[in-house]
Amino acid sequence: MKKSLFDKIWESHVVEELPGGNALIFVDLVVAHEITSPQGILAIEKNFGDQLYDPNKIVSLIDHVAPAKDTATAIQAQTLRSWAKRQKIRFHDIGDNGICHVIVPEKGYVTPGMVICCGDSHTGTLGAFGTFALGIGSTAQAGAMLAQVLILQRPKVMKIEVTGELAADVTAKDLILTIIKTIGFKGGTGYALEYTGSAIRALSMDGRMTVCNMAIEAGATAGLIAPDEKTAAYLAETTLKPTNWTAQQADPDAEYDRVVTIDGSAVRPVVTWGTNPGENASIDGAVPADADPRSLEYMGLTPGTAMKSIEIDQAFIGSCTNSRISDLRAAADVLRGRKVSVPTIITPGSVGVKRQAEREGLHDVFQDAGALWTHSSCGPCLGMSVGVIAPGTRVVSSTNRNFPGRMGDGGRVHLASPQVVAASAVLGRIAAPSDVAALAEAVPA
Amino acid sequence: MIISGPVLPIPRANIDTDQIIPAKHLTTIDESGMGEFAFTGMTDGPALVAAHPGAVVWVAGENVGCGSSREHAVWAIQGIGIKAVISPSFARIFHENCYMNGVVPVIVDAALIPRFAAAKTITIDVANETVQADADAPVPFEIDPARKPFVLGGGFLKYLHSKIPEIRAWEAKRAAS
Numbered sequence: 001m002k003k004s005l006f007d008k009i010w011e012s013h014v015v016e017e018l019p020g021g022n023a024l025i026f027v028d029l030v031v032a033h034e035i036t037s038p039q040g041i042l043a044i045e046k047n048f049g050d051q052l053y054d055p056n057k058i059v060s061l062i063d064h065v066a067p068a069k070d071t072a073t074a075i076q077a078q079t080l081r082s083w084a085k086r087q088k089i090r091f092h093d094i095g096d097n098g099i100c101h102v103i104v105p106e107k108g109y110v111t112p113g114m115v116i117c118c119g120d121s122h123t124g125t126l127g128a129f130g131t132f133a134l135g136i137g138s139t140a141q142a143g144a145m146l147a148q149v150l151i152l153q154r155p156k157v158m159k160i161e162v163t164g165e166l167a168a169d170v171t172a173k174d175l176i177l178t179i180i181k182t183i184g185f186k187g188g189t190g191y192a193l194e195y196t197g198s199a200i201r202a203l204s205m206d207g208r209m210t211v212c213n214m215a216i217e218a219g220a221t222a223g224l225i226a227p228d229e230k231t232a233a234y235l236a237e238t239t240l241k242p243t244n245w246t247a248q249q250a251d252p253d254a255e256y257d258r259v260v261t262i263d264g265s266a267v268r269p270v271v272t273w274g275t276n277p278g279e280n281a282s283i284d285g286a287v288p289a290d291a292d293p294r295s296l297e298y299m300g301l302t303p304g305t306a307m308k309s310i311e312i313d314q315a316f317i318g319s320c321t322n323s324r325i326s327d328l329r330a331a332a333d334v335l336r337g338r339k340v341s342v343p344t345i346i347t348p349g350s351v352g353v354k355r356q357a358e359r360e361g362l363h364d365v366f367q368d369a370g371a372l373w374t375h376s377s378c379g380p381c382l383g384m385s386v387g388v389i390a391p392g393t394r395v396v397s398s399t400n401r402n403f404p405g406r407m408g409d410g411g412r413v414h415l416a417s418p419q420v421v422a423a424s425a426v427l428g429r430i431a432a433p434s435d436v437a438a439l440a441e442a443v444p445a
Numbered sequence: 446m447i448i449s450g451p452v453l454p455i456p457r458a459n460i461d462t463d464q465i466i467p468a469k470h471l472t473t474i475d476e477s478g479m480g481e482f483a484f485t486g487m488t489d490g491p492a493l494v495a496a497h498p499g500a501v502v503w504v505a506g507e508n509v510g511c512g513s514s515r516e517h518a519v520w521a522i523q524g525i526g527i528k529a530v531i532s533p534s535f536a537r538i539f540h541e542n543c544y545m546n547g548v549v550p551v552i553v554d555a556a557l558i559p560r561f562a563a564a565k566t567i568t569i570d571v572a573n574e575t576v577q578a579d580a581d582a583p584v585p586f587e588i589d590p591a592r593k594p595f596v597l598g599g600g601f602l603k604y605l606h607s608k609i610p611e612i613r614a615w616e617a618k619r620a621a622s
Contacts, residue, residue: 038474137516147605
């Protein structure tokens, strides 16, 4: 049988087959952050003392609440910090940190063919480098730190081929939101998504990470993209080593459990109107007539409302989905020389991204526009710190989840690309970058 | 092992883990104390919990537990006494987290959900893999065979610990090849 890339990675990591289609899968790297790791650390210490399979196969960092916002989160950070020191585990403390899915590639910890897990659902981001990377719970993570394996049921593999070229105004974010809408919010459950096709190949590594990041939002176990010269060029800078990527490819004519083909040239910029990422519409369209009434009640919207007529209270650019340097450049291109009309927070994905943005003067662009330029954290995306929104308020956000209450109790979230968030911040309503440009042309100099 | 008792019927689709427990409560280093916050991410969640005191089985809609990997969602429902979740479909990580904590995930046909949601008492025979609404005929369901021992008796970390010599041998072989 001709094998997918996923099949090859899976089969090269099976330590033992188990009943029910399960296997003990070897994990090459465990990523541990301060919110979901302390519980597993304590469980290991209680039962097995200081045993770990291999501290060199763990990377730890502070990302969700950075720096600590209160005593409880300070204790979380300190638990991880002291454990990492005691166990001689690589640790990225505040000042050298960032969102885990941004830090791991940036610091050169990921290479094609790896299996990587983290107690964080967006771990699939790392699939952009031709890995099997997945989110897990705290107990499974403890198991992976103790014994370097996961018990996993082998997922089916769905090939998602995106043909043609994306239009100039269409981003990786628009593509993944369109994919989720196409296969359904739970349409990927039980699958690994293997993205291929010319439109995927054309994406930057940052764009590929965005597409893999949100595989979980279709319920998928993981998303992955076979490495190519672009991957190798990225990894040459981060790992400082040549990457052997040519073996990490699907066989020609590999067999898949399901194949979905999407015409890349037909994808349009989209914005969500509902309470899951699949509930989205073209930015030039309207809330659909058949929209789920429960979603609309929460969002305070009615069918037929033009997306661009929706007024917003806040804007946010950040998160593991869209906080990398190319995301910030795209936002800066919209904001340069303009002013935001609603409170706007811009949060870089890591200290490294922040410093790069500042070398390019992007922080001046943002701050001249009146946006708040923060340090890196996961904070606002999950309503945890640095920008929780008030009940009933509406935010356009470059994040990954528009669930009820996600960014703050009773808050309403519209997911979009960084450039759409930036344009919306300027106009105070959902807007495309072209709307901002048109406005500028209409105003006499 | 028999689980039997009153029902918490919230048979809505796509109840994500942010609704089960909002992220603002994920600030501890252990599993305790999460029950206080169970379902506080749903507008009517606390009222539903209060209206069904003593519930041991949560009847949910499809794609239950989607979203964040937070195991706190399972610790939260355990904290209000839930010992099993019945749904037509589980999101993968929540499903795994249920197994890891001995909360029995019960997958049944979507057509049966209204009946279970209306039941006064649900009885689950975990060892024999049947679920019963009131005095109806028991309905079979499946527990993943690789995880069933952990549901019945815990011991997940001990099991993996016992595998370490085998895993090290596997890794040495991989390094040599």
